[in-house]
Amino acid sequence: DVKVTQSSRYLVKRTGEKVFLECVQDMDHENMFWYRQDPGLGLRLIYFSYDVKMKEKGDIPEGYSVSREKKERFSLILESASTNQTSMYLCASSLWLEQFFGPGTRLTVL
Amino acid sequence: AQTVTQSQPEMSVQEAETVTLSCTYDTSESDYYLFWYKQPPSRQMILVIRQEAYKQQNATENRFSVNFQKAAKSFSLKISDSQLGDAAMYFCAYRSARWETSGSRLTFGEGTQLTVNP
Numbered sequence: 001d002v003k004v005t006q007s008s009r010y011l012v013k014r015t016g017e018k019v020f021l022e023c024v025q026d027m028d029h030e031n032m033f034w035y036r037q038d039p040g041l042g043l044r045l046i047y048f049s050y051d052v053k054m055k056e057k058g059d060i061p062e063g064y065s066v067s068r069e070k071k072e073r074f075s076l077i078l079e080s081a082s083t084n085q086t087s088m089y090l091c092a093s094s095l096w097l098e099q100f101f102g103p104g105t106r107l108t109v110l
Numbered sequence: 111a112q113t114v115t116q117s118q119p120e121m122s123v124q125e126a127e128t129v130t131l132s133c134t135y136d137t138s139e140s141d142y143y144l145f146w147y148k149q150p151p152s153r154q155m156i157l158v159i160r161q162e163a164y165k166q167q168n169a170t171e172n173r174f175s176v177n178f179q180k181a182a183k184s185f186s187l188k189i190s191d192s193q194l195g196d197a198a199m200y201f202c203a204y205r206s207a208r209w210e211t212s213g214s215r216l217t218f219g220e221g222t223q224l225t226v227n228p
Binding site: 031033035040041042043044045048050058088090092094096097098099101103104 | 114116119143145152153154155157160201205214215216217218219220221
């Protein structure tokens with residue numbers, strides 16, 4: 001079975017902190033994604049990566065950056081966390097059609 | 111850009127009954143894929159069913175089936191013999207078949223929260 005893991009289920013940070021959300025997949029997938037999930041808005045794509053060290057902006061990249069130094073790991077970075085970044089963050093990976101999701105990180109920024 | 115719309119924020123169904131969740135999308139492309147994902151309270155997103163736009167036949171997976179109307183850009187999910195374990199948030203999603211324009215990214219709808227009453 002494909003397994004996508006995320007470093008934390010719940011995270012509480014303060015405004016202005018630098019925040020790292022880690023995602024690891026164990027199926028050698030080329031593509032990895034970071035989404036943000038908010039009530040009434042569904043999932044919105046922040047960034048995605050189709051290869052090591054490659055990244056593409058999604059629909060809402062502002063305030064975020066990403067890093068993919070190894071194929072299995074895709075990190076989402078909040079350079080200076082703000083309260084409007086309080087949300088659920090979902091990581092996913094895919095080889096072709098189906099995306100496999102991690103369990104999500106619920107981030108609260110105070 | 112493609113958009114996906116789910117106009118039913120909440121739906122409920124009695125156990126063993128049938129329910130249909132609606133999804134519409136907007137695209138200028140002729141070749142694409144459509145998906146229904148399920149997110150139970152555990153938050154783990156699970157693929158329910160997939161439809162290729164070039165296929166006229168509606169996809170079916172056990173109790174789950176779709177009604178794909180390409181001309182109307184409609185993609186509804188029918189759940190038959192509803193079970194308590196079907197209670198979840200359901201998301202409709204679109205993926206272009208053209209990798210060079212959008213990669214393998216998905217565009218999601220807003221979601222429909224399904225409640226199953228015993």
